[in-house]
Amino acid sequence: MPYAQTAFEKGLYADESVDCARLTVPLDYANPQGRTVSIGLLRHRATDPAHRIGSLVLNPGGPGSSGMTAAATLAQPAGTLAWQFDLVGFDPRGVHASEPRIRCRSDAEQDAARTSDAGSAGCLEKTGAEFLAHVGTREVVRDLDALRTALGDAKLTYLGYSYGTQIGSAYAEAYPDKVRAMVLDGAIDPAQNLPQTLIAQAAGFQDAFTHFAQWCSKQPGCPLTGDATAAFQRIARPPVSALPGRTLSFADTVTATEAALYSRAKWPNLQQALEELATTRSGAKLLQLADDYYQRDENGHYSEAFDAYYAVRCVDYDRVTDRATIDAAHRQMRTGAPFLTGSSPDAGELDTCSTWPVPPTSRPHSPSAPGLPKTLVISTTHDPATPYRQGVALAKDLNAALLTVDDVQHAAFLKGNACVDKATTTYLSTAIARDGNC
DSSP states (O other): OOOOOOTTTTTSOOOTTEEEEEEEEESSTTSTTSOEEEEEEEEEOOSOGGGOOEEEEEEOOTTTOOHHHHHHHHTSSOOHHHHHEEEEEEEOTTSTTSBSOOOOOOHHHHHHHOSSOOOHHHHHHHHOHHHHTTOSHHHHHHHHHHHHHHHTOSSEEEEEETHHHHHHHHHHHHOGGGEEEEEEESOOOTTSOHHHHHHHHHHHHHHHHHHHHHHHTTSTTOSOOSSHHHHHHHHTOSOOBOSTTOBOOHHHHHHHHHHHTTOGGGHHHHHHHHHHHHHHOBOHHHHHHHHHHHTBOTTSOBOSHHHHHHHHHHHHSOOOOOHHHHHHHHHHHHHHOGGGTTOOTTTTHHHHHHTOSSOOSOOOOOOOOTTOOOOEEEEETTOSSSOHHHHHHHHHHHTOEEEEEOSSSSOOTTTTOHHHHHHHHHHHHHOOOOOEEO
């Protein structure tokens, strides 16, 4: 299906090198003549057609993040990738510009829940069981191959961050002979089940918090002196005033802190926000960080990103229904991340998925992709969201090259590390990957 400008996308981008389109695919690939869904697409055409290699399809993660937005952003600094590749972003089914969208909660319901309860009853009512049953990574992989065909590329060149690595590794398993080059940055290990994933992630955030606190303690005005975890717990407790008509909950403080731990670039903002809280008991800066994470705008409107997050996660993992298993996982999360004691944005995910209205469509497993060309896995030593060992495991299973990045950062490519950028760009251009360190 060729690219075509649609009425919905006209006028969104002034750049004449950008095309927007929709790709129509079956809701259920087992019933190709049945109901269809529409996938939102954005392509920034290569700026050096004479040296164009092909398309670079990317997914920024989530689940629930927009690939269209990511591609438009990536195209702004006109570097080697923009010269050699058409940068193509797609919004996975149910996300952002794709239709139908996954919808579960109103803005008021988002405000009330805020941390963990996705409201499965609302998802069933607003989105419908048939669509919810077909939003998992299994279907996204089929959509990705349909996109490759539509682009006219014999082989896929792909860049996936975080959840995007789950899409990438699943594509590699399904279509190993259709991969040209693949970068999986901030890798998820498909062999881990949901409790294992959440427990490892909690420990990862504690590790990142420890590094942040060490940095913060050397800055003037840092409130995390002495025992950083105890200091955080002390200053973060409500009641705390924030923006007009709103207060800062402890859960929002945790969310804001975790959001800032994704990147060193956000550490100064977090330090200032915690200093404001400690000295004035104002939570305005922390609440703004939390609002940004939840994609809540100044008018109180939310995107549907977190509805999509739960809808995909709950069908991508085996359902855990045993209360003792769920409680044990929660205890391990709290043990691994003492600074979160009293609240964790992820603690309710097991509860939410245990009662999800449609069954899972994927299972944890060690991936196998015989014949897959050499791919590149990037894993950061102190990644809070996708801990380093997950990338090591995925690289081993896919017989991929592993680029180890010594940093406290979630994902690394095009995030300020010249070593990573050079190695990864060279790989994407040549499809030749080697183990390395940055």
